[in-house]
Amino acid sequence: MVGLCEGFNPSRRALMVGGGALFSWAYMPKFANAADGRDPRLIVLILRGALDGLSAVGPAGDPQYAALHGQIALTKDGPHAGLPLDGFFLLNPAMQNFARLYHQGEAAIVHATATGYRERSHFDGQDVLQSGLPGVGSIKSGWLNRAFAALPKGDKVQPMHALGVGVQTPLVLRGPADVLGWAPQGMPEAGNDLASRLLDLYTHTDPMLAKALEEGLNINTLAKNQGLMSGPNAKPQGGSDNPAGMRQSARGAAKLMAADDGPRIAAMAFDGWDTHVNEGGATGRLAFLLGGLDGAFAEFEQGLGAHWKNTAIVAVTEFGRTARINGTTGTDHGTATVAFLAGGAVKGGRVIADWPGLADSQLYQNRDLKPTTDVRSVLKGLLADQFGLSAKVLADQIFPGSGTIAPMKGLISA
Amino acid sequence: MSLTKNSKAGFIALNRFGYGAHGDGDLAAAASDPRGILKSEISQPGIALLDDPQFSSTTVLLQKLYAFQKATQMARKAKVAAASASAAPAPDAAKVTAAKVAAATNNGAPQMQPDAMMDKPKMAVRQPPNIVQQTIQAEAQAKIQRALGARVGLAERLVAFWSNHFCISLRKSQLVAIAAGSFEREAIRPHIFGHFADMLLAVEQHPAMLNFLDNAQSIGPNSPTGLRAKRGLNENLAREIMELHTMGAGSGYTQADVTSFAKVITGWSIVGPPGKLGTPGSFVFNRFIHEPGPQTILGKSYPQGDITQGEAALRDFSRRPATAHFIATKLAQHFIADAPPPALVARLADTFTKTDGDLRAVTLALIDADESWQLPLTKLRSPYDFLIAATRAGAPLPMQIGPYFYALRLMGMGLWAPPGPNGWPDTNAAWASPEGMKQRLDIAARWASVWQSGANPSQVLEALAGDYASRETQQAVARAPSRPEGFALLLMSPELQRS
Numbered sequence: 001m002v003g004l005c006e007g008f009n010p011s012r013r014a015l016m017v018g019g020g021a022l023f024s025w026a027y028m029p030k031f032a033n034a035a036d037g038r039d040p041r042l043i044v045l046i047l048r049g050a051l052d053g054l055s056a057v058g059p060a061g062d063p064q065y066a067a068l069h070g071q072i073a074l075t076k077d078g079p080h081a082g083l084p085l086d087g088f089f090l091l092n093p094a095m096q097n098f099a100r101l102y103h104q105g106e107a108a109i110v111h112a113t114a115t116g117y118r119e120r121s122h123f124d125g126q127d128v129l130q131s132g133l134p135g136v137g138s139i140k141s142g143w144l145n146r147a148f149a150a151l152p153k154g155d156k157v158q159p160m161h162a163l164g165v166g167v168q169t170p171l172v173l174r175g176p177a178d179v180l181g182w183a184p185q186g187m188p189e190a191g192n193d194l195a196s197r198l199l200d201l202y203t204h205t206d207p208m209l210a211k212a213l214e215e216g217l218n219i220n221t222l223a224k225n226q227g228l229m230s231g232p233n234a235k236p237q238g239g240s241d242n243p244a245g246m247r248q249s250a251r252g253a254a255k256l257m258a259a260d261d262g263p264r265i266a267a268m269a270f271d272g273w274d275t276h277v278n279e280g281g282a283t284g285r286l287a288f289l290l291g292g293l294d295g296a297f298a299e300f301e302q303g304l305g306a307h308w309k310n311t312a313i314v315a316v317t318e319f320g321r322t323a324r325i326n327g328t329t330g331t332d333h334g335t336a337t338v339a340f341l342a343g344g345a346v347k348g349g350r351v352i353a354d355w356p357g358l359a360d361s362q363l364y365q366n367r368d369l370k371p372t373t374d375v376r377s378v379l380k381g382l383l384a385d386q387f388g389l390s391a392k393v394l395a396d397q398i399f400p401g402s403g404t405i406a407p408m409k410g411l412i413s414a
Numbered sequence: 415m416s417l418t419k420n421s422k423a424g425f426i427a428l429n430r431f432g433y434g435a436h437g438d439g440d441l442a443a444a445a446s447d448p449r450g451i452l453k454s455e456i457s458q459p460g461i462a463l464l465d466d467p468q469f470s471s472t473t474v475l476l477q478k479l480y481a482f483q484k485a486t487q488m489a490r491k492a493k494v495a496a497a498s499a500s501a502a503p504a505p506d507a508a509k510v511t512a513a514k515v516a517a518a519t520n521n522g523a524p525q526m527q528p529d530a531m532m533d534k535p536k537m538a539v540r541q542p543p544n545i546v547q548q549t550i551q552a553e554a555q556a557k558i559q560r561a562l563g564a565r566v567g568l569a570e571r572l573v574a575f576w577s578n579h580f581c582i583s584l585r586k587s588q589l590v591a592i593a594a595g596s597f598e599r600e601a602i603r604p605h606i607f608g609h610f611a612d613m614l615l616a617v618e619q620h621p622a623m624l625n626f627l628d629n630a631q632s633i634g635p636n637s638p639t640g641l642r643a644k645r646g647l648n649e650n651l652a653r654e655i656m657e658l659h660t661m662g663a664g665s666g667y668t669q670a671d672v673t674s675f676a677k678v679i680t681g682w683s684i685v686g687p688p689g690k691l692g693t694p695g696s697f698v699f700n701r702f703i704h705e706p707g708p709q710t711i712l713g714k715s716y717p718q719g720d721i722t723q724g725e726a727a728l729r730d731f732s733r734r735p736a737t738a739h740f741i742a743t744k745l746a747q748h749f750i751a752d753a754p755p756p757a758l759v760a761r762l763a764d765t766f767t768k769t770d771g772d773l774r775a776v777t778l779a780l781i782d783a784d785e786s787w788q789l790p791l792t793k794l795r796s797p798y799d800f801l802i803a804a805t806r807a808g809a810p811l812p813m814q815i816g817p818y819f820y821a822l823r824l825m826g827m828g829l830w831a832p833p834g835p836n837g838w839p840d841t842n843a844a845w846a847s848p849e850g851m852k853q854r855l856d857i858a859a860r861w862a863s864v865w866q867s868g869a870n871p872s873q874v875l876e877a878l879a880g881d882y883a884s885r886e887t888q889q890a891v892a893r894a895p896s897r898p899e900g901f902a903l904l905l906m907s908p909e910l911q912r913s
Binding site: 048049119120121122123124136164166167168169174179180181182183189190191193194195197198200201202204205206208209212213214215216217218219220239240241271274276277326327328329330332333365367 | 585628631632633635640645646647648649650653657658663664669672794824825826833834836839842843844845846847848849850851852853855856858859860884886887890894895899902903906907908911912
């Protein structure tokens, strides 16, 4: 347990009431690069449940695609035609915003990508994706938390903590570095006096609860200052598997991150991608969810305002789904899939793929899209270019044992 | 420190194994014989059953659902017909599409919002609850009443544990929603002190599970129907049985084993409204969609059979050492610590194996273990356990079930609605999040503000924790500037939050 409570600052009530420096206890990571004026932001969206990359971004130019993916394949023509990307791939028509960003050079797709995990358990797969470990193992922290902790400590840079959206912090952001949590509120708040008395009690009796509560109170103050505690933002509008809920989470996170003393790093999880039955292609369940993801990108673009130009968002999932549809017009657990990149800092307008092909012999285990890009190279590339983390730190601390997987170059437009 | 006869051991019995004291007397009674009070509770015949005559069986509930869905469909058709007859402008294409998409997200069933109607009172006029919502409310009410009234609550804690182990989510479909309570009553409660294999079979043959993990629609490719229709295998349930219900991920089975097992349980399905294969709404082994021929799983061949092929495989899974270890680890993690003592896990697994999965024997081994009586209590109560413990401690009992649903949803633990088939997490890391603790505090403050009791918060603390209460908590509660603040501090104190 972290000894945050030691030497607890008796003036905390003033902090909770708000105004000025919110995070007096923070020691400040320095990644607002004063020299070139960049103030980079990174947002990680974890799509839990295994996104079908072949119906999200369809390889319409592959001769096997239409037959394999059957009635949920994207098509070039028809009433629900896929959105053209580069002549080979089509984007699911539920993602109009993303298509616009793509064509203005602010969004890219990595296809046929996967973690190092080659089994098909959601939960192990999500653990590997979020822990950054080469495989299943004992997990103490997530790669985004470790990346945050590895940033050089500055002296007078504004306080910036990483932000976990949702009642539970996503694993990718759990770990030694302090994390703020925020979720849409739904109940009148406890008073400041009560909060400070309880914090005082925890400080003397239960350090773990003290740390969690203090962080919860701090982000709450910031949320209040950003207008997230009143009006339409105040109440949860839907779960993490509902487009309204996805948009609301993104809108709230964007507001918090747009503040001068707001977080520069955030993570949240969107659920519901486990489409075993009646998946749908251009319309239906998957398209419904992709519309929510698309809306989240739009909320970030709008809410981050001037900071959008320095922002990179990456959406990743634990693995893909079978190339062939199953017996219930859905897909079962597979291997490679897509990752979405968006943001003003992203060098977009590209589908990055070493396309493996979809012929039986080209599929992984004659079943799944074969991975040709390790998703860690994408994540390492983003961390290297956004925050200047070295290849060595990335290979040793952030994604242990990934020395042979080089950070992908040129994901961020300089 | 190891404790026997004092209020600290009584406190452990009530909190590590139960839902905490109700007030005066409970702590003293538990302290006089901490192990005995637990053993006597679980030896009461039928202690875990909820066979209130107000409740219908799953089969009857599904028949009501089928009728409700048919009526809804007819009403919608009539509305459309009336609209087109009056030559109104063509419906907005975008809206129609949106409605279709919304329906598609719920497996083709009309969108339901079990939470919405349980929200805080709204100004707008609300529809009366439909049959699905009424059923959820009544089942939840009975479940919560049982937990509130239990002497200690060990049986109810075990029901919650096994319900989470074999979880389903009412967000999947109306079918799961209407059967969420009956699933627990029929597949979990009768077996928590029986044999694991019997619970496993009851669960995997229950319509709620067969719908939740899609097996009802899985069709053997070489079955009579499979040869004719384009539909086929769905391996969702097969995989989760191996990974989540029995042996655990990484225990040695392969993709080929999963596929074979998926074929073995094809045909485990639910009788639909026409009742061609039996009583509508009941479990059925449908031989027309069962994959013929022998299958090999984990090196063992299961000859062609009917329902017995899958039942044999499940009974074999239940006897594998990996299953014993997986269950023992989860139980110890739930009741003792996030990182439970390996010796304890080994002992529980050993008991499980030697007794062929006798869950009463395993529970008794947990009660008898010295490790179970060590202080401090390190687990943070889950949101559900917190609400039950708070109400038992004297927090105002709502007249309706709504506030419980609402508070649970805010704390990220909607009743019978876990985020995935792996259920709610069972670690402090998951529940002691900044946002989670802030939500707890707001909820505690809200409940404490309407605490009508004339009781004194310090006296309640004394009744709940006796000499286990820390000096700091005693002082914080005693020095609170108002009675509501005193009660809120009591509800949020480590003495009530930890278990």
